[in-house]
Amino acid sequence: MTDEIELPGEVTLLWGLRETVRRGRKPSLTVADITRAAVEVADAEGLAAVSMARVAAQLGNSTMALYRYVKSKDELLLLMSDAALDGPPDLPDGLDWRTGLTLWARSLLKVLQRHPWTVQIPISGPPVGPNNLWWFDRALRALGDTGLDEEDKVGVVMGLLTFVHGELRLSTELSKGYAENPEAFGRQYGKALARVVDAQRFPALGKVIAAGVFEGEVPYDEEVEGEFGLGLFLDGVAAFIERRAAGQG
Template structure:
């Protein structure tokens, strides 16, 4: 199959520098990078819900219809904004680095990217990564699994599993942080209040599992959310390691 047989969305071709401008029609007065930067500026200031083609056009001082020369629809704009804001992935796996610490470092990078730009979590996932940064993240995730003996489909599934966990955790902690801010509390204070409320609610019912929690000592951690993130990640990596060992034995 030749390159001409592979259909790519125009916005993706622009993002990758594969299309400069159409052969006919007026010359573009902006770059796709400028359009995305304006959209990101709006999202950072007023949230993703404030991003619209007209608002971004206003930021750039151009007519709304002119933006459609760069992105065919708002969803394309949001996806490319998220790709640009996500930024470059962490450095790829080093020659002296094992697959497990490399994949853990890659996973943590996903968390950090969403924490830098919390609005990213609200952008609908329209499909596999196609933007320049998204493809680089995929490449570095796969590179972490180099030499593990996992099959191609297993390596892809592993990257999907770990990135999905990271996105879910980043979304959960960001949502809780925003809820705490609305209540005028810190996430830790909100957590303490929750356990106090839960203790009261379950006093008179049949909740043996929950009630047992209140009889046991729970190790306090000043960075509880991050400790729970690491606990879950380690369990994922434990399971992946079992599969890696099985492939090595085979």
């Protein structure tokens, strides 16, 4: 309990465990203020617009003032990526794992889609932020009645997280591209492919194009595609749970 472990800097920062100030001028900002302002800027103008100067302007302070609260921009990005995850939904108790995880994944996707810039922030380490861990906890809880051991649960949740991340990346960046240039997506895309794809070199793709799969308005529908892939993954989890229940590794 009184184990004297030095907590890493990022951890104390994310959890707001900075030592109480003793002497000197009173801080006029808080780390939370700065994070909130940065998130506002990112939501409104995209991650590219988040510069130290821009965030400081949002707060009515000077650029360099921020560096008294945050060691670097990277640290600010770390804070932002935790702040973007507001608390997870309180799933009703007594759900079977599949319903629970489906709801969980959908909510996560929805939350992340409200802050699409999260995907662009590089991951710098294992999750340590309170909100990240909160979500993690809720997913683990949904797996409570499956009989999996703790390590397997972590594996499943990691896999699901991986999938949601990939999903988010594809869906947000494609839909951004779509918004910027709708022409490139609809029929244009199919036609351009048809022109360029040689059936000799790309036989399977040729068949798909011939079947008209890319003729629709948008070849990639976030909603549908996301549900489809998620369903596939959860089918896999179901099979895994059964295999474990049947007793072998």
